[in-house]
Amino acid sequence: TSLDPHSSYLSPKNFRDMQTQTRGEFGGLGIEVTMENGYVKVVSPIDDTPAFRAGLKSGDLITHLDTEPVQGLTLSEAVEKMRGKVGSDLQLTIRREGRKPFDVTVTRDIIKIRSVRSRMEGNDIAYVRITSFSEQTTAGMERAINRLKEEATGKLKGVVLDLRNNPGGLLDQSVKISDAFLNQGEIVSTRSRRADEGQRFNAKPGDITEGLPIVILVNGGSASASEIVAGALQDHRRAIILGTRTFGKGSVQTIIPLSGHGAIRLTTARYYTPSGRSIQARGIDPDIVVEQAKLEKIAQPERRREENLRGRLDNPGGGNDSSPGGAVEKKEDKGPEDYQLSRALDLLRGIALYGARATN
Missing domain, CATH: 2.30.42.10 (PDZ domain)
Structure with missing residues (x-):
């Protein structure tokens, strides 16, 4: 039988390159x-x-x-x-x-590879993008989250974790990233032909966001370790997955060094999410399907409002009238450039608003 597409011989040069790649x-x-x-x-x-x-x-x-x-x-x-x-x-x-x-x-x-990028969206949403899972990814993510929490000064409403076009990387890093947002439960398991060679990875207590809502962005370029994170947080209902179906690489590769002659990379097992789903060739289906769209500004005709009419009835409790009669204020609205991210931000702010009303 032939080997699967992810199994191959690595020449000494390719083996060295692969080791360098995982270091970033x-x-x-x-x-x-x-x-x-x-x-x-x-x-x-x-x-x-x-x-x-x-x-x-x-x-x-x-x-x-x-x-x-x-x-x-x-x-x-x-x-x-x-x-x-x-x-x-x-x-x-x-x-x-x-x-x-x-x-x-x-x-x-x-x-x-700068595997972690982060910023505040507005003054209330932490945006963290992970481009790959290399040796420094978990530490970089934790630094980013803690810095954004400080920057938000207690006003943080949620976190967007962007895994779009993230091809994967190190298994242990995907487990640690998942663990950072979970207090307990299974993260991922691996199964091979021999039952005694399977592994199971579980979360330890402690959630770096202290329970804040999370939206994970995924697309067809989200593979392997990205799918482990998305699958774990989806199964535990810890995050809402938004975007398009992921790549579907759910196999485990083992590197076997050869003395002085490179290495052999063999597929030895498959990943399974906590609910027992196999990622292989199926991927992770998002909870909310949102195709990426190119947004263009739509020209809006000038419209008159009640406040612009001469002789209108005033609203004594409505504040100061800063606009003279007949004048129409025009504001330049750049509009969002990333439609999927825009939907994620709207979703998190909606959850925060609903939660605030429910507790009042």
């Missing part, structure tokens, strides 16, 4: 890939990398590298061809759903 820095294009029907399939581009800037998308199929077909190559061989001297160009031929094949030229660079 490596050379190449900046994409996580797998094999599908003989082609290289993009799982997701990594933020702020040459592949991301070139416009590569999750689901793209790479059919040629510098006009040479990829069919017949192993995944490791294809990855090795995509790596090269920093500053050198590589032409990719892309097949994308709904389009004719097209070429993209990408310039190789050193890929430094």
